[in-house]
Amino acid sequence: MTSTFSAQSTISAMKKPLLFTLLLLAANVFAQSSKSNSVLDMPEFIHDWEISKQFTLDVANAMPAEFYDFKPNPDEMSFGQQIVHIAGANIFRFHEITGIEPPVKFDPAHPPAADKQSATKLLQQSFDYVLSALPQITPEQLKHTWHIASWKGRPDPDGRAMIMNMFVHTAHHRAQCEVYLRVKGIKPPDYTF
Numbered sequence: 001m002t003s004t005f006s007a008q009s010t011i012s013a014m015k016k017p018l019l020f021t022l023l024l025l026a027a028n029v030f031a032q033s034s035k036s037n038s039v040l041d042m043p044e045f046i047h048d049w050e051i052s053k054q055f056t057l058d059v060a061n062a063m064p065a066e067f068y069d070f071k072p073n074p075d076e077m078s079f080g081q082q083i084v085h086i087a088g089a090n091i092f093r094f095h096e097i098t099g100i101e102p103p104v105k106f107d108p109a110h111p112p113a114a115d116k117q118s119a120t121k122l123l124q125q126s127f128d129y130v131l132s133a134l135p136q137i138t139p140e141q142l143k144h145t146w147h148i149a150s151w152k153g154r155p156d157p158d159g160r161a162m163i164m165n166m167f168v169h170t171a172h173h174r175a176q177c178e179v180y181l182r183v184k185g186i187k188p189p190d191y192t193f
Helices: 002-036 042-062 079-098 116-136 139-143 159-183
Strands: none
Touching: 042 116, 042 159, 079 116, 079 159, 139 159
């Protein structure tokens, strides 16, 4: 009886690490496959970017040209600089992710004019570029990683994280622009999503 119990205990003891290893492998496979799948498919995500484009342009157009240099305090970007920042970041990051040439070059160290006409034109071009690039992004580009030291929460994002960050980045700066509109007594466009 002792040898049978001992053999069963040994087999049982061997099964636990094997089962644990199999569970770890399955979890790893699931984690990898869940990362390759998305909460939204690409057509849905493109649709969200189309909505973001129109809403952001509506916000940009709501501010009169004479207030494009307005900033609530000296430490803030002006309204026009916010719009240029949104546009430039989209152009810069999507070019970085895809390698697809943008319609205009954007050098963050030398941003273009931030008057209403220039800024809204750049904004339109940036969203058109994003919307043309999104359907061309490859699985390899989604998996590729970069080191971006200024991204404190995620300094080594992959393409998926960068795309999502850019969507959030646009919303963040657009919301700042909406506050600028309120400070000037202008009702922002109704939120659209």
